[in-house]
Amino acid sequence: MEVDEQGEASDSALSPLETKLQKSPKELIEQYFKLLTQGCGNAVCSNKYCASSAHFYKRTSVSPNEAAIEAIRLVKQKIAVECTVARETMVTQPTPSTSSSTDAFTQQSSSVSCKATPPSTVTPLSHTLILDTIKECKKHENWSELVRLIGRSFSQIDVLLQSFRKEDDSNSTLDMTSLQAAYTDLFSLSDNIFTSALCNAITTLSTGLAIELQYRIAYERDPKIVNIILIILSLPVIGSPEFIEQAYPEFLKAVTYLPLQGQKTLVQTFVRMGKEYQRSLLFSLQTLITVKIVSHDEWGSRHLNNDDSITSAAKMMKLVYYASLLGGEMDTPEMQFREKEHYTILKKSVQEFIQSATESTGKDRAESKEDPLALALGVKPLDSRNALIPRHEFINSAVNDTLEMDVDFTYFRSEGKRFSFISHPFLLNTATKNLALYYDSRVRMLSERRSAILSSLISGGQHVPNLRLRVRRDHLIDDALVELEVAYMDNPNDLKKQLYVEFEGEQGIDEGGVSKEFFQLITEEIFNPDFGMFVYDADTRQFWFNPDSFENEAQFTLVGILLGLAIYNNIILDVRFPMVIYRKLMGKLGTIHDLRSSHPVLHSSLQQLLEYEGDVEEDFMTSFVLSRKNMFGEIISHSLKEGGAETFVTNDNRKEYCDMYVDYLLNQMVEKQFNAFYKGFHMVTDESPMESLFTPEEVEELVCGSDDWDLQAMENSTEYDGGFDSESETIKHFWEVVHNMSVEDQKRLLQFVSGSDRVPVGGLAKLKLVIAKNGPDSDRLPTSHTCFNVLLLPDYNNLEKLKERLLLAITHAKGFGML
Structure with missing residues (x-):
């Protein structure tokens, strides 16, 4: 194609150009308008019709009306003004959004173009530099210098790495105050004249950042590359439509290559940034995921799990989730250590019993794997008492409505080889996670059935593929507990087979309905206060373990088995336990926080004691001794510590008194009954992903059902x-x-x-x-x-x-x- 010095093209040149680019005159006008007003973002662009160029055909910026007129003229006169970007380094390659059209154009012509090479000297960004540039642009009524500054700085790793730094005890850190002040000044400008250049720059930056992080080049050279991530994530417009289309997803994709130590640093920084910063970042991530899902007419897990934009946002959201937990109220390290010791011993006893009964080794058992980032941070969701951001804000409705759980569960079972939302449970609601638990239980049921068939073929014994209970209505508890005891003493893995219940003397095949009735009837009897295993609190309308029960530990073990079987077989029960029971089932110990739901009157009394401003010893005259009535009305005393009767509660030791009081009431007093109950429950659920998927509140919903009576x-x-x-x-x-x-x-x-x-x-x-x-x-x-x-x-x-x-x-x- 013939082109003169002014970029004028002959009439015959436009047709093949338009054919190649497949752009209508209207699209070309819109493209040229953006170049004239916003530029391409390249600092050394030589295209005189690009606002980013130092050779821009006007010394001042053009108004929107002038730009529109000029764009129409360029198209009408068939002047090609595409900017061709030929980067010389990996970091500054052409952006995906422009490369195809650029290649098509350069194949047809050698029209006015620009070859951008990285500048030899670069000035890092600072609040002062941005302010000075804004003032200068306002003075000359030409914003091209600001556009060039943004395009150059945000597209290069080395520039951002040195930007907004402050010296603090010889360690270079990011000056967030200066960064946020700079953003306030930048985005207060009308019309966001640099938005297009910023989008292009971030997309270009992401390409290089992904490669450097993937091969650990950048992080090993300077761990402070995390600052670049914070600079981009702190952009107030990062979740806007312009950025969600391409720049934000590409950037998040690059961040997923950040090594574990870098992720840990990011989380710790998010904690320092506080609640509002975390919530703003969470909102942008939720927006990106939702927009990407709803923008497609048909979605399924095969697309959902393989869309880099969605999976990258989910991975970043995990960092925000951990920051929210760490920034909120957590159990004390001392309590966490005590719980770990206590429940490690308890869980080990369950596993040893199952292994001895089934003649299997620990290697045969599936162990749930903890998230490496959670281990590095020392955080467990169960240790959180009050997160900075409520957990329901992390749930994404679009994901829950679209996710095909059978596919996602398959990815989950691939042990990290494929992305799975089950490994990011904070995104999922209880119903979706319950479906994951359903698939898990059905897989285990089929596995136990296959094992039973194989065993019968090898040994010649009778093959029993299901867990069958045959009970009489008038001897429901005796029959059920005897049959379950025989089953778990013979082979605890039989409890993982599909349950079938038969009422003696009644016809009917159990396809789920008979089991539901069986559980309803047996729970009514077991939790009858006259039976003596549990006591009922009329004020809270909840049951608690009877510390004076005549029933042996085996009976409580069997009750735990029943509760586990109900969850395992997806059956809802009318069981009213306080929340502390579900927390204890998931490895926690009862603390004063749990009294609020289990013993509200006592909780109020202890809080008053802790907050009392007078002389506790003189006014309360309380020692470290507890007294209670047993089921026969007899007074039973218990010393909370050695010499408790002679040790009075004072202002100095009242917290110790409250902690010991609560520990005795919720843990020690019912330890024998609860440990047996725990053992039975975990004989059914020990290999399920329940603890990693659900909160104690959600486990209660699995057991008791929803409160949504709609x-x-x-x-x-x-x-x-x-x-x-x-x-x-x-x-x-x-x-x-x-x-x-x-x-x-x-x-x-x-x-x-x-x-x-x-x-x-x-x-x-x-x-x-x-x-x-x-x-x-x-x-x-x-x-x-x-x-x-x-x-x-x-x-x-x-x-x-x-x-x-x-x-x-x-x-x-x-x-x-x-x-």
């Missing part, structure tokens, strides 16, 4: 069959009756159709109720298949009849034989 959600998710649909008259009558029921009757209905009156994890929408027509109008009662949540409803001809028949059915439906 009948409208259940109605919206209900499906219809056999001739019914949502517009059927009978269906409209049905929902009118249900919404006008009392809460107790609504629970009876839930019990009638699902086998449990508890709300599933994730709410009633997860129930997936099916209402099927069961013939024309008649006097028959509604029936149900509780295993599949199916309600069989005759096509009653009026509302009154439907209400009378339905209430009668749900009131007298107890017992599988009646359904």
Whole structure:
């Protein structure tokens, strides 16, 4: 193509150019307009139609109107003004967004272009330099120098590495105060005239940063390269649409190559930056993930888990999550050490029992692996009492709505070879994590079934692929506990087989409904205060271990097994434990913080003692001795320490008194009963990812179900069959009756159709109720298949009849034989 000195192209040149670039005149005008107003971001660009160039055809910046007119003229006169960027170093390669169009252009012409080479001398960025540049640009009404400064500085590792530094005890650190002040001045400018140059510069920077970090070049040369990451992450516009499109994802992708020590440094810096900085960074990461998901019409885990933009943001969010934990209220190191010692011994006893019973070695057992970054930081989510940012703010709805858990679970089982959201559980809600636990339990059930079949083929014995319980309704506890004891004494791994329950003398195949009824009935009996294993607090409406129970440890072990089996088989129970029980099951010890839910009156009293401003010894006259009544009304005294009766509580030792009081009440007094309970629970769940996935609050939801009693959600998710649909008259009558029921009757209905009156994890929408027509109008009662949540409803001809028949059915439906 012939081009004159002014860049004028012949008429014949435009057609192949447009064909090659596949750009309409409108797109070319928009492109030229950006070059004229914002530039390309290259400090040594020689294109006179680029605002970044020192050879810009105007000494002052052009107004938007002037730029629009000039862009139209350039297109109309077929003047090619593309900037061709030929970098000489790896750090300053062309950005992906411009390389394809640039190559196409240079193949056709040698038009006005620029060859950018790194400047020989570079001035690091500082607040003073930015202020001076802004003043100079305002003085000459030309912003090209500021655009060049931003484009040059933010595209080169060596420049940012020296920028915004301060000397502190001979250690060079990032001056965050100066950085934030500079950003305040920069982004107070109207029209963000340098945005395009900044986006291009960060994209270019990311390419070099990724390569240097990947091969440990930059970090080994200068660990302070972490400062570059902080400079970019602190940009107030980093989560805006312009940056989310390309620059931000590319940068996060580069950061994922940061070595473990660098990640640790980042987390510690985030902690120092505080809550608002962490929340702002979290918001930008959530925005990026959500935008990337919703911008695609069809998503699935195969795309979700392999999209670098999403996975890189998730990895960065993990750093923010750990910073939030460390910056909040944590258990003391002394308590963490004591818990580790105590529960290591307890867990070891469970594993040794299982190994001895199954004649297996520890090598045969799957051990959950801790996150290396968590180990380096010395942080465990369970040690957090009050994080800086509530955990629910880390949950991403788009991920939970889109994730295909079967695929993600496969990636999770690949042991780190593929990215898995299960390894980043802070992004997931309880319902999604429960689905992961469901897949895990089903995989283990299949494994135990295969082992049973293989064993029977080798030894010739009877193959028992499932855990079967045959019980009598009038001897429910005795039969269940005896059969479970036989099972775990013979082979504890049998507890990991799929559970089937059969009521003696009753017909029915257990597809889930019979097991639900079995657990409901047995928990009602076990937690009956008259049975004596647990005591009931009428104020909190919760159960606690009876320290004076006549039941032996084996009985509490079997209760723990039942609780574990319920979770393992995805069954909701009506069990009301205080939260401290779930914390203890996950390896914590009870502290004064836990009294708030388990013993609220005592918690209030101890807090008053700790905060009392008078003379504690004289006014309270309390010694280090506790007294309580046993189940027979006898007074039992316990000394909290040696010589406790002679040691009075004072202002100096009152914290020690409170800690010892709580430790005795929540840990020591029920240690025998709880340890047996813990043993039974972990014989079922010991190899599951429960502890790494769930918080104690979420484990309670797994056991007891959700508190979200939303009948409208259940109605919206209900499906219809056999001739019914949502517009059927009978269906409209049905929902009118249900919404006008009392809460107790609504629970009876839930019990009638699902086998449990508890709300599933994730709410009633997860129930997936099916209402099927069961013939024309008649006097028959509604029936149900509780295993599949199916309600069989005759096509009653009026509302009154439907209400009378339905209430009668749900009131007298107890017992599988009646359904």
